[in-house]
Amino acid sequence: MGSVEELGRRDRKKVETRAALADAALRLVAERGLAGVTVEDIAEAADVSSRTFFNYFPSKEDALLVTPAGVEAAWPSSLAAAPPGLTALQALRLVLRGQAESMQRRAEEIMLRIKVIEENPSLLPRLVSGGFENERALAAAVAERIGPRRAAGGYPELLAAVGMAAFRVSMLRWARTKGSVPMSDLLDDAFDRLAAGLPEP
Incomplete structure (x- = not known):
């Protein structure tokens, strides 16, 4: 024992x-x-x-670029565990919203990390490379969720790329507001726009 x-x-x-x-x-x-x-x-x-x-x-x-152990690695399994009645877009929104809420609880650290990355551009290639790996894992999870026939046209890759872009934009908007607007609200706004076909404001 x-x-x-x-x-x-x-x-x-x-x-x-x-x-x-x-x-x-x-x-x-x-x-x-x-x-x-x-x-x-x-x-x-x-x-x-x-x-x-x-x-x-x-x-x-x-x-410098570390995330809490296993956070991004858990995204694909969280996507698989999302309720079956949700579309892939809704399931991805749910997963990323959970991540946004988690980041809000660590706002000071996340804001500092964004500031450090902006002030040290040599970190960007490493960040982009890590983001690409996450995107591929998410795309594979989307493909698994919707099945091979519907995944054949490139939809999983497109959804993962667009979802990650929405997440990144929401995070940067959140940092610019110094956290005064919840990141989860900004992410909801981004996904609402995506779901509506991205109409011009």
Whole structure:
């Protein structure tokens, strides 16, 4: 029994260390800029060794762009679990709305991360690459949901790309309002427009 508890404690410690490193990276780069921060600085701020840092992240950029463990990885399974009566567009909206609500609860951290990315454009290619992976996983989940015959015309890829774009635009609008308008409301607005065929304002 003790060994199970020990394993749980060790896993918890790993999650805490990963979060402490990501938080230190974000706060230091916000203060000094990407070029002004080393892996050693981040490790010291999180009270671990540089060697420990590399057990969790390959680089300081990876520590900066981290999301809570498994968040995006859970999107496809959340899409599959959405009520069967929903269209794929409605199901995707539900999944992304859940993510928006989760981000609102971590508003300070998310706002800081957006600011750091805007001030350090060298992070963008890595961000785009990660976004593309998420998009592909979502497209595969949409295809699974609607079946091979209806998926054959490229609809899953289009829906995933458009859904991710709506999410990104809503997040940036939310950051510009400094969180005064809930991100979930902005996402609802974006999906309402998509559902209406994107009419001009």
